[in-house]
Each structure stands twice: as C-alpha cells, then as structure tokens.
Amino acid sequence: MANENRPARNGAELFVRALENEGVQYVFAVPGEENLAFLEALRESSIELVLNRHEQAAGFMAATYGRLTGKVGVCLSTLGPGATNLVTAAAYAQLGAMPMMMISGQKPIKSSKQGLFQILDVVDLMRPLTKYTRQISNANTIPAKVREAFRLASEERPGAVHLELPEDIADEAPEPDTHIFKPSDARRPTASQKSLEMACDMLREARHPLIMIGAGANRKRVSQALIHLVNVTGIPFFTTQMGKGVVDERHPRYLGNAALSAGDFVHCAIDRADLVINVGHDVVEKPPFFMTPGGKKVIHVNFSAADVDPVYFPQHEVVGDIANSVEYMAENCGQCANHDFSQLMEVKKAVDAHLTSMAGDSRFPIIPQRIVADVRRVMPDDGIITLDNGMYKLWFARNYPAYDNNTVLLDNALASMGAGLPSGMMASMLYPDLKVMAVCGDGGFMMNSQELETAVRLGLNLVVLIINDSAYGMIKWKQGQEGYADFGLDYRNPDFVTYAQSYGATGHRITHTEDLRPTLEQALAAGGVHLVDVPVDYSENRRVFDEELAELTCRL
Secondary structure, eight states: OTTTTSOOSSHHHHHHHHHHHTTOOEEEEEOOGGGHHHHHHHHTSSSEEEEOSSHHHHHHHHHHHHHHHSSOEEEEEOSTHHHHTTHHHHHHHHHHTOOEEEEEEEOOSSOOSSTTTTOOOHHHHHGGGOSEEEEOOOGGGHHHHHHHHHHHHHSSSOOEEEEEEEHHHHHSOOOTTOOOOOOOOOOOOOOOHHHHHHHHHHHHHOSSEEEEEOGGGOSHHHHHHHHHHHHHHOOOEEEOGGGTTSSOTTSTTEEEEOOSSSSSHHHHHHHHOSEEEEESOOTTSOOSSOOOTTSOEEEEEESSOOOOBTTBOOSEEEESOHHHHHHHHHHHHOOOTTOOOHHHHHHHHHHHHHHHTTTTOOOSSBOHHHHHHHHHHHSOTTOEEEEOSSHHHHHHHHHOOOOSTTSEEOOOSSOOTTOHHHHHHHHHHHOTTSOEEEEEEHHHHHHSTTHHHHHHHTTOOEEEEEEEOSBOHHHHHHHHHTTOOSOSOBOOOOOHHHHHHHTTOEEEEOOSGGGHHHHHHHHHHHOSEEEEEEEBOTHHIIIIIIIIHHHHHTTO
16 A cells, blocks of 8 residues: 555555555455445555455355465445345355455444434344454554454454444544554464374274365365375275365275265265264264264364264364374374275275266266266366356265365355355456366356356456256255155246356357367367356256165165
C-alpha cells in the first residue's frame, strides 16, 4: 500500500494494511455501499480484488484458496443478504477444515439514519459456523482482531472466521500510534514419546494392520511421511474421499477409496483388519467404518484428540504434528514377521478387477465408469479435478486414481452443491500452468453457473465437465433404494453450449461416446474456459452399488 509509513487515514485502510501484513493475495468479493471505504483502500493496495457474481462463490473460492495453500483465504460481502449468502461457504470451510476469513459490512453503529433496514445480528449468525466472529467497534482494535482471526483460522484444526466492519468504523481515523502485529513463529507440538512408542508396540503386535488416510493428512509433509511408512512396513492403506491422493493411488498397497458407507470391497479389508492406523481422519467425514466394543483396535493419529462419538472411540491416540508422528512410526517399526497381509491383498485384486471392468463400455448416454476413465486418461499426473456434489462424486472417488495430494478436490464434510465450479476457478488461478477440470452435475453447476462470467473475465484456463441427467440423480438413486416411486426430482436444463457461449466461453456437446475423450483433450489443450455437456446413463448406480457389489463382496 502506498505511503505505508504514514498513519492509516481510516479504519478501512488500517484493515487492508493488516491483511497485507498477513500476506493476503486476493479478496473475493461482492461489495456493497457499506464496503466502499474498504474498496478504496483495496484499490491502493497490493491485494487483488476478485469480483464475483454471488457471495457463496466468493466464499467457496476463498475456502479453496485456504485448502490448497494452507494460508487464509479472504472474502468480502456487504451487510444483510450479502452476509447471509456467505453462510453456506462458512460451513463449507468450517467442516472441511479450510482456513478462511469472511469480512462483512454493517450500517454505522454509533448513529443511524435508516432504522433497522437490512440489519441482522451477523456476528451471532456466524457464531456456530466459525472459530471466531467479532464486530469491530473501534478502529484502534482492528490490527489485534485481524491477527487473532488469522491465527485461529490457520491453527489446526483450520476453519472459518468472521469480522464485521461497520461503515462508520471503516471511516474512523485510528490513533497515530496504532500498530500492526506481526505473525508469530508458532510450531505445532509433537506427540509425546510415550504415545509414539505405544503406537509402535500396537503395530508390531497386530497381525493384519491397515492404514486409513483422511483429510487431515492432505499436507505435503504428511504425504511424504506416509509414503515412507507404507514403503518400509508394507502395510496396505485405503483413503476416505477427502484423503484421496495423499499417497499415489498407483501404489501396490493401495486398496481403494471408502466412497460408500458400507458394502464395498474396502469394507471387506476393514473387517479383516485387527488394527486400523487412522491418520488424519475425524468423524466430520462420513465414517468409513464403525467401531464396536471388543472389536478391532484403532490408533488415532491426528493434530488433535478424537471427539468422543458412539461410532469412533480409539483405544490409543497419537496427538501432535501428523508428519512427525508418522515419520517416527516409519523409522521405528519397520517390517514385522508376524504381519500377514494376504487376505487384504486378495481384496486389492478384487478391487482392481472391478474398477477396470466397464471402463471401455461404449453405450450412449455414457455410463459413469467410462466418463471417469476418459477423464483420467486425458488429465496429466499433476492435473487437478474439482468435484461438485452429486452421484458422480461417488464414481470419481472410487474409480479415479489420484496420483498426488490435492489433485482431487471434493467435499465430503458439508458436501454442498455449487462448490465445484468456484473450486476449479481457484485452482486455475493458483496454478495457471496446470490442467484443471471442474466436474459438475447439471444441478450443482446451475447453483453457481453465473461464475462462468467471472472465469472468462479472469482469463482462466478451465474445463467444466457437466454430467447431465436432467435430475437430482443421487436423490433419485436413494429414492429407489428406499422403495419409493420415482417422483419430484426431474427438471429441464438450458442449452448448455449456448449458455457457455453467451458468457464468452466455448461450449461442446457430446453426442457419441467415442467423442468424449478427444473433446476433453482438445479443450484442455486450447486454453480458455470450455464447457463440455455429456449425457450420463445412471442405471449403473443400481446395478453396481445395489446389486453387483453385494454379490461380489460376499465371496471374499
């Protein structure tokens, strides 16, 4: 910011200086009149304003920035309806452990000429959805509140924070000696030596140990430590949906993804295990297995202790920096003669055969297995796919092998529709040299489809794949499972090709199965924003998930 040596002219300028001090790159925003002083301060700052078309998308982008970088993503709204539109994004970041700060405006708090027009208690509204929420009532307190909010947002377990900046406080001149607080050099504590030694003892005593990898392990250092642990011990592993890619899923010890709650091949492996080493998972993700008294033993390895839950009560906890804990186990356990992985590896053979069995099917509309296989073929090893929420998310979680961490971005915590496109936009902004594809259902895409304009305006390179069944497909599947009649879940879509073109993007419609792969390759190579509309045959949901898996898994 220009003239940083002079005192800040007002609270808004002081706030923006505090954000610069925290290393903020972007503010994702739908501003209102209560934000105008803040907007002017941003104009003169080093921070880039990204103007969105809906506050929810701004919040999704800020949260995804936090997820991908480990730094706090920042979004901005006005008061009232602008702030309430951030609520879903707040829950998305909070449940998904993504560091994000929301800034909302407010009418003047020291005097008012408009009564209660648009005024809500946004601070209380955000309280159950955030780690920290405060109204700023004095410009001099801005630096302390910003620093505290950033500290809490990024501290394990990361999450959402909120600050409300009233219009008169934004205009208020702070005292000349008001100073900005530098971030402290805080280090995560390591687990105790005793807890680490006990974990190693339990691992050595087990006959059929199994590693489970969850969302909290999706950090570069943790990924490297886990690869080391798997390699030196030979212990097979599986992942939750949000743990995909922590270890390259081409690894010979990878058993699969727990996309389904029960009844999949992975659950056969879990049933055969006598010890589960649970790395980075908590019960905010759908539990991939349920603990029972007297059942298998579980070691909880995480940044924080396990919440007590009827379905999850680990016998031992290793609480501290995950990477250090896993590295200690790798260095001090090694291969054990009494370990027997033969039954677990039988599961792997069955998984590998099942996941490739229909990948070349040529029927049209295209079945999910073929869609997933074609996307995997066109995406490079470091390419990023971002998934919205719908039936296809289960197919991609099970059938799409991830080769590196944070190359498959999905949300299995809040599991909100509408997040896929903004997440893909954020990935493309951060990594312009990587290939990025947002995979959306027609329902989820339409919840934030207006952000196509933002993507085109920002000059992003992004392919948006719309899996089109003209219905809320996952709920239709569940409806059938429950024995209900097919009712109330079908709708009509716009012409997605024309819709994309109206925003300045390039639209493609798939009319033959064999056209999908070359169309995706062409779109990824061309650059710019491309939308690919592909019809899907979801009859495979019932055949595979309700019938075939039940028959195949009972044979193992």
